Amino acid sequence: MSLLEVRGLKVHFPITEGVLFERRIGAVQAVDGVDLDIERGETLGLVGESGCGKSTVSKAILRLVEPTAGSVSFDGHEVTRLGGEELRRLRRRMQMIFQDPYSSLDPRQSVGSILSEPIRTHNLERDGAKVEARVRELLEVVGLPGEAAGRFPHEFSGGQRQRIGIARALAVRPDLIIADEPVSALDVSIQAQVVNLLEELQEEFGLTYMVVAHDLAVVRHISDRIAVMYLGRIVEVASSDELYESPLHPYTIALLSAIPIPDPAVEVGRRRILLTGDLPSPADPPPGCRFHTRCPYRQPTRCHDEAPALRQLGTAHTVACHWAEDIKAGKLKPHEVPVEDTDALAAALAEQATTAPRAGRPRL
C-alpha cells in the first residue's frame, strides 16, 4: 500500500454573483480529477506552470482547502472523512514547507518559539528543558547553530529562514512532507544547498516528499518520479530519468525544451518549442483535451471532442494524450510552432541526458 493515494481529487471554487441573493454562476475547476500515489521513502515531483492547480492539490491533501470530490488516503486513513482530533493527529504526520520563507515565519516569534510551538501543540514533549533540547537539535539538523533559537526570523537570510521552515516541519516527526516551491524564492546559489539538505534529511529520517515546483530542472534532481500537471489535471507521470529522456506528452516536451542545456555546444543548437497562447482559465477550460488550444501536435476533432484518459504506455509511464504513440514514433510532426525541430530536440535531450550528472539522485 502506498503511503499516499489520491483518487479523483477535485477542488472547484464556486463563482457567485449578487449581493443580497448570492447565486452560483459557475466554478473555477482548480483541480479536476487528479490521481496520485506516493510510496514510502519516495519523492514525487509535481510540476506545472503557475495556475495549473498544483498548490491546490497540496492544500487539498492536507485539508487546508476542502476537496469538492475524490479521496485522499494517507497510510490507510481517509483524510477527507476525518475531522476534529483525528484530523489533527493525522496532520502531525503530514507537514508542509512553504514557498516564501519570509512570510511563512511569524516575525514576532523567536525561532525557539516557532519550533517549540508544534512540539507542544501535538503533545510530543511537555518538559521545558527537553523541548529546548529538541529545538537545539532541530536547528543543528538543518545546519544552524543552537543559539539561533534566541533570535528572530528577520535576523536570518532567505536560505536560513527556509532551513528554519524545514526544522519546523521536522519538529513533529512527520512521515510526509509536502514542499511547495521550496527553493523558488531563493537565490540560485542557495537553492542547491536547500535541495541537498532535503535529500540528506530524507535519508536520515526516512521521509517521503512531494515537491511542488514550476521548474522541471529543480525537481528532476530531487524526484524519483515526476507528475506533470496542466490546467487541473495530471497529463504525464514517469520516473524522473524516463520523463527527462523520453517525454511523451506534448506539454512535457515543450517544458523540457525550455530548460537550458549545460553544454555550450549543444545549447547553441537547442530549438525551443514555444507554446502559443496563455494558460486557459480554469473557470472555462477547453473541451476535449485541455491542452488542445496550445498543443503543437493537436489533431482535428478528436483532440477537441474527447478528453484523453491517463493511460499506461511503457513500464510505470502514464500519459494523457490520444496521439502519444504516434508522437513518440515520429509519425506526427508539430505544426504552427514558432520554432521547431523535433530531431534537434530529441538530439538535445539525449545529449543533455548524457552530459547532466545522473548517478542515482545526484547532489546539485
Ligand code: SF4
Ligand atoms: Fe495534443 Fe491532442 Fe495529445 Fe491533447 S490529445 S496533448 S491536443 S495531441
